[in-house]
Each structure stands twice: as C-alpha cells, then as structure tokens.
Amino acid sequence: MKQPSLAHVLQPKWRTALQRLREERANGGSGKLVVLALVGGAFWVGVFGVLYRILKALRAVEELGPLIPGKILGLILLSFISILVLSNVITALSSFFLAKDLDLLVSAPVDWLRLYLAKLGETLLHSSWMVALMAVPILTAYGVVFKGGVLFGAYAILAIVPMLILPAVLGSAVTLILVNIFPARRTRDLLSIIALGAAGGVILLFRLIRPEQLARPEGFRNLLDFVILLRGPTSPFLPSEWASQAIMGYLRHEIDLLPLILLWTTAAAFVTGGALLHRVLYPTGFTKAQEGAERFIRGTLWRWTVGSMLGWLPVAKREFVLKDIKLFFRDTTQWSQLILLAVLVVVYLFNIQALPLHRGEPVGFFYVNLVSFLNLGLAGFVLASIAARFIFPAVSLEGRQMWLLRSSPLDLRALLWSKYWVGTVPLLVLGLLLTGLTNALLQVTPFMMLLSLATMAALTLAIGAMALAFGALYPQFETENAAQIPTSFGGLVFMMATIALLAAVLGALASAVTTYVRAAWEGSPVGVTPAMLGWFVAAAALCATATIVPLRLALRKMESFEF
C-alpha cells in the first residue's frame, strides 16, 4: 500500500494553524499582529543591542580577541540545549501520547516511521520555536560584530538546526521510555515535578555559586590562567560546543567542517536510533497511555479545613472556591510550578541579601532607599509573571464546563469574585512577604517599610484583577494545555499593561519618596507634606482604577460568552 506523505500526515496541523490566522485576520486581528511584531521587534532589537555592545567591547580587547565571545556563545547554546531537552520531554508526552489526533493516526494505515517523524517534527516545532527566535538577534549580533557577511545566516542555520533536532530526539526517547514504565498520566505528573524540580535546582545552583565573583578582577591570579580557561572547550562531546566551534570558526574565517559534520551525522544517527526505539516501544507505550489514573479520593480534608474556614460564605461561592482549590492541588502540572516559584523567591531574597549596600559608607542610606523603592517594581513584575501563570488562565480553564455554570443560577459576579480571591489572596501574601523580607534585609526605615507594604498590597489587588480580566478578554477555551495559555497574545497584552501600571504607580510615588529621602539625608524633620499626600492619593487612585475597571470589563465580557 502506498503510504501517505509526511506532509499529508501533518496536514491537519498546518491547515489548523492557517485557519487560525485567517480567523484572527477576520476578527480584526491585524492590530494584534502589529502589537506582536512591535513587541517582538523591540525585544530583538534590545537583545541585539546589548550583545552588540558587549561583543564590540570584548573584540577590542587584545590577546583575548574572539575567545570570550566564543565562550559566551558556547554557554548560550549550552543553556539552550538544557532548556530544549526539558521542554522536549514534556512536549513529546503531549504530541506522542496525549494528542487528540492520535486515535485517528494510530488507527489509520500509517506506518510507524511516518508517525514517528510527524510527531517528532511536531514536538520539535512546539518546543524549539521560542529558542530559535531567541537565537536570531544573538547570532545576528555575532554576524555583525565579526563581519560574517551575507552567507553567515545560512551557515548559522546549518549549525543550529541539528542542535535543535538532537534534544527533540532525546526528549522524545526519554518520554517513550518513561511512558513504558509508568502510565502516561502518571508520567505527566512525574515529568512536571522532575522537570520543574531540575530547572529550580539549576537556577538555585547557578545563583549559589555567585557567578558575579568571577567578574571581579581580583578573582584571577594572572591573565594566562584566564586565557587557558577560555581556550579549553566546555566539553568536547557537547553538540552546543560543536555548533559554537562551527559558528566561531566561520566568523574567524577559519572554516572547519568537522563540527558541522559531527552535528549532522550525530543528528542523523539520533533520529535513526530514536525511530528504532519508537518502533519497538511505541505500541506498548501508546496502549499504556490509554490507561486512566485510578485514584480514590475522599476530599474530606479540604471540606473540613478550607470548607470550614469559608463557612461564612454563601454556599455557591464556597463550593466554587473549594472546587478551584481542589482542582489546583490535584493537577500536578499546576501545583508543581510552586517548586519553581519557591526557588525563584529564595534566589530573589538571596540577591537582595548579597547586595553590597551595608559597608559603612554614608552613601548606603541613599542606595538602601533606592533599592527598596525599585524593588517594588521588580517584586510587582514577579507578581505579574506569577499572576500570568496562575490567574490569567482561570477563565479559560472553565471553558469546557461553562455550559454548567451558564445554565445554573450562579451569578457570574460570584464566579468572578471566587476566581479573583482564590488567585489574589496567595498573591497578596507572597507580595507582602517578598516586600517585607527584602525591606527587612535592607534594613529600611519604618516609613519606607510602610510605604512599600501599602503600595505592594494595592498593586497586588490591581495585578490580580488585571490578570483575571485580560484572561476573560482574551480567552483560550480550546487549548489542550493550560501551560500554553499565559504565552498567548492576551498574556502578552496583560504583561505589557501591568508593566505600564507599575511604571505609572512608581512614577507617581517617586516624587514623594525623593522628598522623604532628601529630608532624611539632610537630617531635617520628615513629615508628610500636602504634595506627598497628593502623590499617594494619585498612586492609590491608579491602583483602585486598575482593580475596578478590569473586573467590570471582565464581567461584561463573560456575560457575552457564547458556547
């Protein structure tokens, strides 16, 4: 029997993507595209600009020449490969074992190799597109600084593509083996914890070794040690090192084809090996993936604890809050992200504690207040990212069950209320803890402590409301994976809006804080002047508006939802 071509097997995927684009355009989505292009363009220009300046400066250093840029490229590509392996393992689980089209493909007379290649391609695309886009401004900066010429782009693609294939094959193979050991649903749980735990561990390790110490000149005994360190490869067996060698060789005009050959032959060997493994293990794995996770749960603990605490609420709201909390803690892909969150908080506090502010110089007072004030923006940004991950998808995740909520006499305001507080209360606790602890580490004055805590509380209430509202304004009801919701267009708009709010609130408070710091610096009595009061009121009004208006908009939007 003649087998369908690979393009034919993949046809539903690309046709769906094209149709989505058409629908976006039909719904006036060109505005969205413009915003995306602008933000993406600004990001690219930013990355390019920073790297260009660094590379330009480094290139001018005699003796070291392209050594440090080569080392940097190797490290960047190594970090890309680490991220790619993790993301491929998780993506492969969806595309090879949980995707909706598998029943059709597996029951059709499509041979194992086409199925493998189609799903490998899908995994590769889903997990690597972000890294590939990120690589563009980085490699462009290298190409421009080292005058790579027009053909450099093509050469770089030749070096990077096999570097993307290798982690995709590796990730798929790891998933295949894991699914054969555990049922797919269990594997997804396990993988989420392992992947996030590993990512958290890497971040923590990287931070705790204090890389900033390496940048101190007194850290090196002599230049020769440094050069020797730079000349040695990170590891001769890492594909990232081969890609880095290939690219830097081209840029130094010393083209060596060995790294390229190594990359492509290894990729080919990996694909062959992966395909053979797939042929042997996939049928059993796919069968196991159909097995449901059998778990008996009484859920009485939640009822006794949280349920009793919420006893004062009307029954509909109470049941809704309880339901949301249960769903969150029973979905490993959701709660496991708390591991990463905890690590990030530790790193955050560690960074603040590591700041060299309290060295006894009089200038310390100024910097302490400056850092404490700017920390509000940073903590606000961290909270916005967390809200994007946990609160933004809240409305979208109700999509399939919306028939029940809309046909029941549940007031949509109650739904919105529950979603808002379930998301915002933990965010508020975290925001106040972050701000309080960092300010305690910075040893700020009671005035700054009070101002920071009040601002953070008001900002958190606004951020929670905006996350929920943008989630309702840009819902993703059809998504198969909750983790993809925050990276949608709506998520991007939410982050941009939050950054604007943070800038506006900090801008309003800056004048008041400057007045205070100046008075305290000069030793004059510090009092709240009418002008300061005016700025406080302005900041509070901004936060209140950013809380109330989005919630109202969200309610109106939810009332117009049709299913």
Place this chain on the structure above:
Amino acid sequence: MIRLENLTKLYGSFVAVDDISLHVPRGVLYGCLGPNGAGKTTTLRMIAGILRPTQGRVLLGGDDVHTNPLSAKMRLGFIPDRPFVYDKLTGAEFLRFVAGLYGQEGDVVDRRIAELLEVFELTSWKDELVEAYSHGMRQKLIISSALIHRPECIVVDEPMVGLDPKAARLLKDIFRQFVGKGGTVLMSTHTLEVAEAMCDQIAIIQHGKIVAAGTVSDVRRQHKAGDASLEELFLKLTGGVQVRELAEVLGR
C-alpha cells in the same frame, strides 16, 4: 412552562435559528427532531441561557432566561450532548458542587447524591476522579447533576448518546415519572423510535425553522401522511436522502 417567543440566532450572516415560537406546557415530554445542523442544539442552549438569542426571548415558568436569569435557571436542569465535567473532581464532589450552585447544602444534598448515584449505579465510583469515568458514566453523572436540585423542567440534548441499554431504559423511566409528577422535559433526539415511544408532542426543525409541531398524529394529519411511521414523516418533511441513492453510494 417553557415558552419561546420569536427566537432567532444569527452567526454572522448564517441563520441558525429562525424566528421560532413554541410553548411546552407543564407535565409534557416534548421532543425536538431535525437533521444535523438544523438548529436544535442552538435552540436548547439558548433555553439553558448559555447562548444569547439575537432576537426573541425564552421564558421558563414566566421568568425570562436572559433578563431574569437566576430565578429562571433555578427551575431548570440542563443536560448537554457533550459530557464535559471537571476531571479532577470525584463524582460525589462534582454533584455537591452543582448542588452548591443552586444554593443547596448539608445532609439533604448528601442524601440526594447517594440516592442519584445509587439509581445510576455509580455508587462504587463516587470517590473516584471523573477523569477515570467512561463516556457513558460521565453522561450518567451529568444527568444526576441536572436532577440534583429537583428542577421543574429538564432540557436535554441527545439524552441517549453514550448510554448502555439499561441506563437508556432507566432514563426513559425517569423522564416519564418526572413528567407524570408535573415536570416538563424538552429533549432533542435523532432516535425517532425514542421520540415516537416517549414524547407527548414533537417539533420537527429544519434550517432553523419549525416545519411541523404537535402530537405525532397531529403532524401526520397536518401533512396528510396517513398512517406513515415517524421515520417516513421525518424524511418527507426534512427532504431525506432516498434509500435508492444511499444504496447506490454504499454499493460502490
């Protein structure tokens, strides 16, 4: 009990439901028949308050579903055709959650949950996450959830899909008893035998319009169909494909 007044639904320029007016009295089991894409599900979802009509209104026991939704929906139990429920809740938790949406709690709800799970033979599954349920079990759970608050009327889209013969029979008995006690059921179905055996009255929908309504005998009389079966009547009214043509296609 259920009154539709000039109900219209447009999707862009496509008319899904075209000026439908219908009255389903209390104590009646009413069937909505029609070919795929005729507008049955859209109509039912408008009655349940999930879709907003472009024009017209839906009254449940005198309350407009869209201007006075809470009291209208208190009277209603809705059973959709696709059983989407929260995968990470157990069956019992899901039913308790739904009862909560209708403002019900406490021992009464626990007793009602036990009763419904027993009737639908789900008792041994009550503490298991819904993600482990089969399609039919999910459908039974949703039917239980629609009955948990003792509604006055039930709107149900394709009730027999996914049910085993025993559960299908049970559901028919439940609906008949419900109607016998003064409840109202409006259901859409493709299964004409089910409609003929169960429904007191029917409406046949085609291209978003009601093309015939009343008891089966009324419809036969209106369209001069003699003693034709409901299937023949349905095919006549909806322009069904001739058996000969079908045989030709399948014979290829």
